[in-house]
Amino acid sequence: MRQPLVAGNWKMNGSRASVAELLAGLKAGIGRVKAAEVAVCAPAIYIPDTQKQLEGTPIKWGGQDVSVHASGAYTGEIAGPMLTDFGCHFAIIGHSERRAYHGETDATVAQKFEAARAAGLVPILCVGETLDEREQGITEQVVARQLDAVIAHCGIEMVGQGVIAYEPVWAIGTGKTASPEQAQEVHAFIRGRLAASSPVVADSVRVLYGGSMNPKNAAELMAQADIDGGLIGGASLKADDFLAVCAAANR
Numbered sequence: 001m002r003q004p005l006v007a008g009n010w011k012m013n014g015s016r017a018s019v020a021e022l023l024a025g026l027k028a029g030i031g032r033v034k035a036a037e038v039a040v041c042a043p044a045i046y047i048p049d050t051q052k053q054l055e056g057t058p059i060k061w062g063g064q065d066v067s068v069h070a071s072g073a074y075t076g077e078i079a080g081p082m083l084t085d086f087g088c089h090f091a092i093i094g095h096s097e098r099r100a101y102h103g104e105t106d107a108t109v110a111q112k113f114e115a116a117r118a119a120g121l122v123p124i125l126c127v128g129e130t131l132d133e134r135e136q137g138i139t140e141q142v143v144a145r146q147l148d149a150v151i152a153h154c155g156i157e158m159v160g161q162g163v164i165a166y167e168p169v170w171a172i173g174t175g176k177t178a179s180p181e182q183a184q185e186v187h188a189f190i191r192g193r194l195a196a197s198s199p200v201v202a203d204s205v206r207v208l209y210g211g212s213m214n215p216k217n218a219a220e221l222m223a224q225a226d227i228d229g230g231l232i233g234g235a236s237l238k239a240d241d242f243l244a245v246c247a248a249a250n251r
């Protein structure tokens with residue numbers, strides 16, 4: 001039985017004041033979330049504040065990226081051990097915004113997955129096609145390529161220690177959600193791809209959906225057989241909305 005996971009991706013949003021307010025709201029309302037494991041992935045500079053507020057609560061926290069290096073002369077980078085130093089449990093890896101705007105290739109993403117695991121983090125590996133790729137009918141090809149790069153570099157057992165997030169790029173921040181059927185189809189494909197290397201990993205690994213998930217559509221998406229929760233951008237910035245998405249995993 002896979003425990004649902006709902007993780008917030010705050011991206012580059014917030015201030016010390018708004019983070020404090022958001023976290024206070026999450027702490028006050030987390031009791032209504034019965035089934036899901038809940039996490040927030042904060043901008044790196046707000047991770048110490050996040051740790052202070054969330055320590056001792058059931059809510060976990062994480063980073064939005066991790067360097068391929070553990071330390072050294074890499075100006076501006078944040079290493080995996082630095083994240084764990086501040087109590088991070090998760091790290092988002094290979095988000096489409098990093099692939100698109102920071103030149104992250106499948107090979108870089110695979111190295112980052114490995115670096116996150118080496119630091120003891122649970123990587124949340126993002127995969128997903130652009131609108132153009134969907135229209136060309138190559139969604140499965142793209143997702144397979146992104147997944148296979150990590151399996152080849154890290155090995156299927158290590159992939160099994162992480163979480164996969166299927167995030168169709170055309171649904172991220174656009175208000176256009178994949179239908180439950182569209183999402184389930186790709187989630188089943190991802191599980192099948194993992195099963196080709198290890199049926200055990202395929203059965204146990206959590207595959208989240210991400211892309212304009214909100215309190216209105218979350219329950220229907222999470223009711224699909226292969227959708228084990230969500231990676232939430234916009235709707236994670238308001239405590240009530242995020243908690244409602246988290247509670248949608250209650251059964």
Ligand code: PEP
Nearest residue numbers: 172173210211212233234
């Ligand atoms: C994301 O950035 O991972 C995401 C899913 O964003 P949104 O929920 O805003 O589409």
